[in-house]
Each structure stands twice: as structure tokens, then as C-alpha cells.
Amino acid sequence: MESVINKPIPDTAPPEVARFLNKNLEGAHNYLVNLTRLNDIRYINKFLESANQQLPLEGRFAGCVEVSQRRKERILKKYPKPFNKLYYGADFLVKRVWPKLPYLRGSYFALTQGRNRVVSEMETYGRLYSCGFRLVDTIEHEEKLYFIAEKTGEPAYNTEATYGPLINLRRVGQHGKLFKVYKMRTMSPYSEYIQQFIYERNGYDGGDNFKDDTRITTLGQFMRKYWIDELPMIWNLVRGDLKIFGVRPVSAHYLSLFPEEFQEYRKKFKPGLIPPVYVEVPNTFDEIWQIEQRYLEAYEQAPLKTDLHYLGKAFYNIFIKRVRSS
Numbered sequence: 397m398e399s400v401i402n403k404p405i406p407d408t409a410p411p412e413v414a415r416f417l418n419k420n421l422e423g424a425h426n427y428l429v430n431l432t433r434l435n436d437i438r439y440i441n442k443f444l445e446s447a448n449q450q451l452p453l454e455g456r457f458a459g460c461v462e463v464s465q466r467r468k469e470r471i472l473k474k475y476p477k478p479f480n481k482l483y484y485g486a487d488f489l490v491k492r493v494w495p496k497l498p499y500l501r502g503s504y505f506a507l508t509q510g511r512n513r514v515v516s517e518m519e520t521y522g523r524l525y526s527c528g529f530r531l532v533d534t535i536e537h538e539e540k541l542y543f544i545a546e547k548t549g550e551p552a553y554n555t556e557a558t559y560g561p562l563i564n565l566r567r568v569g570q571h572g573k574l575f576k577v578y579k580m581r582t583m584s585p586y587s588e589y590i591q592q593f594i595y596e597r598n599g600y601d602g603g604d605n606f607k608d609d610t611r612i613t614t615l616g617q618f619m620r621k622y623w624i625d626e627l628p629m630i631w632n633l634v635r636g637d638l639k640i641f642g643v644r645p646v647s648a649h650y651l652s653l654f655p656e657e658f659q660e661y662r663k664k665f666k667p668g669l670i671p672p673v674y675v676e677v678p679n680t681f682d683e684i685w686q687i688e689q690r691y692l693e694a695y696e697q698a699p700l701k702t703d704l705h706y707l708g709k710a711f712y713n714i715f716i717k718r719v720r721s722s
Contacts, residue, residue, distance in 0.1 A: 642668020
């Protein structure tokens with residue numbers, strides 16, 4: 397690896413990239429530059445954790461990656477039709493799917509040493525944030541994404557980071573207790589670390605989702621539309637973490653966006669598999685917690701009657717009005 401700490405930008409950097417790096421590193425007291433693609437690094441997180449440990453707070457790290465979308469464009473452009481799509485399909489299965497399969501991923505890394513693997517843009521950002529960085533700036537040049545990240549703290553060292561097709565996510569349950577919700581993956585790996593980043597960049601879509609949430613994959617959009625991703629949550633229902641109808645189990649960050657008084661009130665109740673936003677569809681973010689508050693206040697007065705009433709309306713909206721998740 398070509399790494400430099402507080403030294404001139406390597407001569408191997410193209411002029412446009414060198415200008416980008418100099419612009420963002422000028423004035424930084426400490427910085428580290430590595431122009432090896434993340435795609436070719438065997439242990440990406442260990443590498444980023446090491447970079448983090450070499451830098452003080454507010455130190456900057458510069459690197460590059462070939463993101464999956466540019467890889468796709470490169471392959472489709474390089475080979476003639478229809479062979480380009482066949483090659484891309486095989487490349488996707490071998491370089492993107494195989495490394496994520498439980499019990500089989502070890503053989504992939506043994507054969508390839510992790511070189512030339514497929515990494516999405518959102519996964520890159522998620523890994524950076526999980527390793528104690530925040531994104532400062534990016535530039536694309538010759539099919540590579542060059543990035544500048546700033547150290548904000550220590551790495552999470554999360555050995556349970558979501559990577560495979562079946563994931564578990566920490567959610568706030570009754571009485572504020574954290575528990576793991578089981579779902580099928582619909583987002584890029586490490587997406588849970590950039591929820592705040594997406595919120596600050598895009599805001600909300602007027603409903604209960606982030607606007608233009610690029611963390612969601614194409615397959616993930618399909619699974620969300622038909623609730624396939626939520627099937628593993630039945631296990632949470634069996635375990636008693638959830639009830640059939642109730643407020644959606646949300647992350648600590650998402651909960652923090654609600655009014656503080658409502659946050660504490662919401663924690664008194666067990667979350668549900670089917671949320672009240674299927675009964676009253678929100679048009680703004682504020683409407684989400686207002687809808688939940690109306691439901692919880694009614695539930696507090698008459699639990700069984702309220703759940704049956706809301707459940708009937710939810711089924712009507714889902715199966716007759718075709719209300720869908722996104």
C-alpha cells in the first residue's frame with residue numbers, strides 16, 4: 397500500500413485528484429493518504445481502523461474506491477452485447493453475492509484474498525463512519541471515487557456489523573430497552589452507520605422514510621414493497637419483543653428526532669409488527685409521531701378494542717387501497 401502521513405501527495409495521483417487532495421488536506425495538522433483501492437484490501441475495516449489509530453481527532457484520511465455502479469458501467473461498456481450482461485451477471489454473483497454468503501464467504505476470500513471485490517458507494521461511507529470517520533468531500537476521476545474523511549472518534553469495532561442477507565438491527569423496545577430486530581437485508585452493508593448522514597443530506601420524503609435513500613438496493617425495494625424483508629420479524633413476535641399491531645420499532649437515532657416528551661411516552665409501549673402509519677398515511681415527518689400518539693393514547697384507554705379497530709383499518713388499506721411500504 398502506498399500510504400503517506402503528513403507528506404506531499406504521491407506522484408501517482410492524477411493532476412485533478414492531486415488538486416482535490418491538496419485542497420482538502422491543506423491546513424490539516426495531520427493527514428494520511430492511501431491510493432490503493434478499497435476493493436483490493438483484504439480486511440477493509442481493519443485497514444480503516446488502523447488509519448483511525450494513526451490520526452488524532454480531526455485528522456484527515458484520503459482514499460479511493462471503485463463503486464459498484466461505476467464497475468457495472470465499465471463492464472457493460474467493455475464487452476459487446478449480449479455478452480456484457482452475461483459477464484456482468486456472473487461478476488455480480490461471484491464478486492458481490494458470494495462474499496456475503498454464510499459458511500461460503502471464507503472460501504471466496506481464501507481464493508481471491510479479497511482483491512477486486514465489489515463495494516458500493518453507500519457501503520464505503522458506512523464502513524468509514526463505523527471506523528470513526530465522517531465524510532468531508534468526494535470527487536470522481538477515471539471510474540474511481542476519491543474521498544476525504546475526518547476522524548471524529550474511535551472505531552465501533554462492531555463484530556456483529558450487518559453484511560449477509562439476514563441481518564439484525566438494534567431497536568428501542570418497551571421501557572427503552574434495546575433489542576435486536578431480525579430482517580432480510582434491503583440496504584447496502586453498514587448502512588446503519590450512515591442514517592444520520594442520509595438524514596442530514598436528504599431529509600425525509602414527507603412520510604416515514606428518508607428522501608432518496610440510496611442505501612436501499614434494487615432487490616431491497618422489491619422486498620420492501622411486498623414486506624418480504626419483514627418476514628424474519630415473526631421470530632421477534634414469537635419471542636415477545638413485538639405485538640401484532642403497534643408503533644414501529646425504530647433506532648435510537650430515529651427516536652431522537654421525535655419531541656422529547658413523546659419519546660418518553662412512546663417507550664412505555666411495546667412496538668408492533670404492523671404500525672399505525674398504515675392506517676393514517678403521513679404526509680410530513682411531524683405527522684408520524686402525531687399519528688403514533690393518537691394510537692397510543694387510544695390504546696392506553698382500551699388496548700384490545702383499539703388494536704382490533706386499527707388492525708381492521710390497516711388490512712383494508714393494505715389489501716384494498718394497496719398502501720405499500722417503501
